[in-house]
Amino acid sequence: MIHLPVPTRGPLRALGVRLFTAVALVLGVVAVVYLDRGGYRDVNGDGITLLDCFYYAVVSLSTTGYGDITPMSEDARLVNILVVTPARVLFLIILVGTTLEVLTEQYRTNARLTRWRKHLKDHVIVCGYGTKGRSAVAALRxxxxxxxxxVVVESERGAVRQATADGLVTLEGSATRSSILADAHIKDAKAVIIATDTDEASVLVTLTARQITAGKVRIIAAAREAENAPLLKQSGAHQVIVSSATAGRLLGLSTSAPPLIDVVEDLLTPGRGMALALRSAERAEVGKSPRKVSELVIAIVRHGRVMSLASPECATIETGDLLVYVRDDSPATIDTQPARDHA
Incomplete structure (x- = not known):
């Protein structure tokens, strides 16, 4: 099931409001008729009871009108003109309006879904909306x-509601099923982020994604244990992030070199001061040393391989190189970053 983010109130609440209004109209007409019950005539001639008032209100508002109870006095007829007739019109509007809204909402939802499928391309699929999945989405945004x-793929109902509330298109189902990933248009995706709760699930999702895309879509998977990283790469993941190993290294650095933790947090947290960025080398920079570029370049990505500046191969910049550099990411300079930045 595909959940599109909708900023409106839920259908049950809307129906509840209409039902409450309809009941209030009936009770209002009952009260008016009962107060002036002497002005009405019953074909039985035994007077108008409270039950008769309910009966008259229901058949009048629903436009059934059997005619067995009729207003006789001028006051009763005036009340029918000024109160019962407008209430009847409003009652019909509520009934017809509810039906039209349901049909319109269904059409609107189908139209939005068709439009979404038509324009879905070069997107990122996030499998799992737990702590890692939410952090990945936050970093993308x-x-x-x-x-x-x-596009989020999640099977847990609470996480589905959270993702939809966050404004994300969410597919409810297991990412290990090829039909679910096909509904997410995985073949047209830019990348797949696998952030499931267990390494076993990550392996299954990776295998399924690789089988559908034939390795043409980049797959990034998270692993809890380092020993499972090679298995994920063999399953088709282009890159594996080991959460436990990364956390362990940071914990070790916090003991031996505490300032390095602050630097890492600064680089990973947007808007704090420094941030890692990636851009293509410009034509004027080809043939130059990366150390002479205006930004602080710390690595070069060449033919999909990350190389340190200490390598002799990185003495000069070549055509097609991607430069990894540190940029100023403070709030005052975020809006002035050049459009060439990739991250």
């Missing part, structure tokens, strides 16, 4: 990735 191009 902080780096300017369009939220409309993020």
């Amino acid at each position: 902080e780096n300017g990735f369009d939220i409309k191009r993020i």
Whole structure:
């Protein structure tokens, strides 16, 4: 099931409001008729009871009108003109309006779903919306990735509601099923982020994604244990992030070199001061040393391989190189970053 983010109130609440209004109209007409019950005539001639008032209100508002109870006095007829008739019209509007709204909402939802499928391309699929999945989505949004191009696949109902509330298109189901990933248009995706709760699930999702895409879509998977990283790569993951190993290294650095933790947090937290960024080498920079570029370049990505500046191969910049550099990410300079930045 595909959940599109909708900023309106739920259908049950809308129906509840209409039902409450309809009941209030009936009770209002009953009260008016009962107060002036002497002005009404019953064909039985035994007077108008409270039950008769309910009967008259219901058949009048629903336009059934059997005619067995009729207003006789001028006051009763005036009340029918000024109160019962407008209430009847409003009652019909509520009934017809509810039906039309349900049909319109169904049409609107189908139209939005068709439009979404038509324009879905170069998107990122996030499998799992737990702590890791939410952090991955937050990082994408902080780096300017369009939220409309993020699709979440989640089987847990609470996480589905959370993702939808966050404005994300969410597919409810297991990412290990090829049909679910096909509904997410995985073949047209830019990347797949696998952030499931267990390494076993990550392996299954990776195998399924690789089988559908034939390795043409980049797959990034998270692993709890380092021993499972090779298995994920053999399953088709292009990159594996080991959460336990990363956390352990940071804990070790916090003991031996505490300031390095602050630097790492600064680099990973947007808007704090420094941030890692990636951009293509410009034509004027080809043939130059990366150390002479205006930014602080710390690595070069060449033919998909990350190389340190200490390597002799990185003495000069070549055509097609990607430069990894540290940029100023303080709030005062975020809006002035050049459009060439990739991250």
